[in-house]
Amino acid sequence: MGIMRIGRNIGNKAYEYGIKKPFLWLSDMKLMDSGYSSYRANNRKVIDGISIASIVLKDGVGCYMYVNQSLNNDKIPEDKRKFVAALDLANGGLMILAQILMHMTISNKIVQTKMFNKLFSKHFDRNALKMIQAVLKNTEKYNKVPAREVAETFTKFKGSVCDAFGSLTSLIAATTIGKRVIVPFIATPLAGKVEERMNRNKKQEVIDKDTANNYNPNKHPQFKSSKAEQKTEGQKTSNLLAGLKKV
Amino acid sequence: MIKVDDIAYNNRHGAAFNQRKRKLSTAPSFTARAVVPNTLMEAVEQLSTPKLRMLKKLGSQGGEIQNIIINSIGTGIVAPIFIKYNWLSKTDEDTRTYSAWRQPVSAVLAVVTQCGLTAPFYKIFDNWANTGVFGEKLNFTLFNDDYYLTKLIKRTNPNATKSQIADMLKQAKANQHEQLVKTLREESTVKYKRADGKTEKISGKEYRALLEETVDKQIAHDTALRDELRTTIQKRTIRSNYYRNHNEEARTVLNELLSTVEKAENVKDIDSFVKAKISQLRSNPDANEMIALLSDIQKRSHRSGGNKETSFKNIKVALKENVEKMLNHVEIYSKINTEDEVIRHVQNSVKAEILEVEGSIDFFSELKKSLTAKTSIADIQRQIDEKRIALNVKTSSLSKDFAEETAKQLIERTKAHMKCYKQIVGVFVSLAVLPFTCTLLNWIYPRFMDMFFPNLSSKKHENESSKLISKAPKKAEVA
DSSP states (O other), X not given: XXXXXXXXXXXXXHIIIIIIHHHHHHHTOHHHHHHHHHHHTTOHHHHHHHHHHHHHHHHHHHHHXXXXXXXXXXXXXXXXXXXXXXXXXXXXXXHHHHHHHHHHTTXXXXXXXXXXXXXXXXXXXXXXXXHHHHHHHTSTTTTTSOHHHHHHHHHHHHHXXXXXXXXXXXXXXXXXXXXXXXXHHHHHHHHHHHHHHHHHTSOOOOOOTTTSOOOOGGGOGGGOOHHHHHSOTTOOOSOTTGGGTTO | OOOHHHHHHHSHHHHHHHHHHHHHHHSOOOOOOOOOOOHHHHHHHHTSOHHHHHHHHHHHHOOHHHHHHHHHHIIIIIHHHHHHTOTTOOSOHHHHHHHHTHHHHHHHHHHHHIIIIIHHHHHHHHHHHHHTXXXXXXXXTTSOOHHHXXXXXXXXXXXXXXHHHHHHHHHHHHHHHHHHHHHHHHHSSOEEEOTTSXXXXXXXXXXXXXXXXXXXXXXXXXXXXXXXHHHHHHHHHHHHXXXXXXXXXXXXXXXXXXXHHHHOSSHHHHHHHHHHHHHHHTTOGGGHHHHHHHHHHHHHHTSOOSSHHHHHHHHHHHHHHHHHHHHHHHHHHHTOOSHHHHHHHHHHHHHHHHHHHHHHHHHHHHHHHHOOTTOOHHHHHXXXXXXXXXXXXXXXXXXXXXXXXXXXXXXXXXXHHHHHHHHHHHHHHHHHHHHHHHHHHHHHHXXXXXXXXXXXXXXXXXXXXXXXXXXXXXXXXXX
């Protein structure tokens, strides 16, 4: 019981000083005030700036950490390690670019509103409103509701449908197609280039003529694999033992 | 002598009771009162198309966890395909396959860490806002969100059905809103509840900013209304001039349209009449206004008029009234002789409204200058009421209840603050979680590959080596 209580106390203190106090302090910071007022006034420049800065910071730090850890991960085979790291780097860089691009296009509120108007404007134009007002005027329940109130409710409905459209297009176009199709598609060949660049500065090992490997597989046909024979000279293989596989 | 109450309050359970009592004091009451559902919105929704209703429903169901899962499905299933089967890459397939498998592993970890670490942080912030841990800028205690209220309702009414919970939720929200508006109207303040059970009044600075923003909203509303009225004058002038200049033609076409609408059994009947009439009128360069009018009627006839059985009937009634109103205008403008008279007549028809809206804009602009941290809402309302009588108000912001508008503005601004807070603080949360996710991925990924795909990972080399060793000639054989 005593240990439980000590554990609970430590947990409470950790929550109090590690989470509650810092996050409450952040909420009352003077710097936050300018952010709050920009969000209140719907100042797109500041809101977009904060969003882009958060993307760059989060993904930038993430990319650095992933690349660094992949390069130093001994458990990843050495022949693949650099490609994995290069893919992390290309993926991270492209992801930042893609997210900024999408933030300014498909995920942007103004662009989404334009797209929405192009697709659904006929459902929310003057004719649509007039018809709804006229139909409601002939119903027993709403015949006394002022036309202006119907118009305001209609605008609210348009707003909620537009928001739904925005979140769905962001989810499908930006998150799935943009981030998971286009980015990996470009990142994979780019990672090959990055890997080549990583290897460019690697010094060629000087092999002493006395210890050089003079083994010639043609002189030892029993170790020659059929697959190795089929491989043309220009083709790459990552596995040095591939030629010996089917012995 | 120690009273029983004191003993109860001083022991451990007493403290818990105190805490519970404090918690309950911040919770909204669920006392019965006539439920006022959002019926006008529901009615408007019903008059829209099923496609739009579906879109709204899909959008409103998207929660944070759902987004994390969809995002991870993309990472885990879609992305690896574009890495492995990428014909642009010159890297060998083994390496690409090995790297592609990093994506599903990272997707599973993303779901685990984001649902387990990042998302709870946002839940904590919502909870702090709802229980009054946050100060006035992020305090939701007077307009709790649906999730928090539903949780409280379920706790206090464990046996309530889904529809009962929905009713109680509407009720609780209405009670909270009513209380907020009442405090603003009667006391010209906002009384936030804090987590320690105390009540805290809005600061003077925030109160003044709130009043200013509310007034700004009214000015913006009226300015948009004034611009709309000016456009109406332009459009109405063009149409009225057409009625005056082509009076007979307009009367004939509109009468034909009226009888078609009356006889129509379905929307196709109206469609075919309008199409035939428009093609007939196309040769006449002066008939553009009539073509536009007919095209408007056609568009309106395609609207939904409610449920299947009554839809067309409702549409017919509305269209009939519409055309009769137009015929009435044709009649009015047949008696007007000059274009100047038409302009004067049109301007007069909206003159009262324009005057009202402009008067309202002037009033609120002046009011904004006089606002202080101590301005009373009752006083503002008194001034509005006086102006309302003087201007014979119908549509402008002067027709609204100022305390109600201030409450709406308070909710809107607090939600905007929370959005900003989550965006900025979300960066810190993500950065704090990142080393954990990163280390976990780097630990799990190679081990996962070794276990399930030894042919692609380093295990292959070990396997190959052991095979070669077993096949190599033994020492005795060599000898």
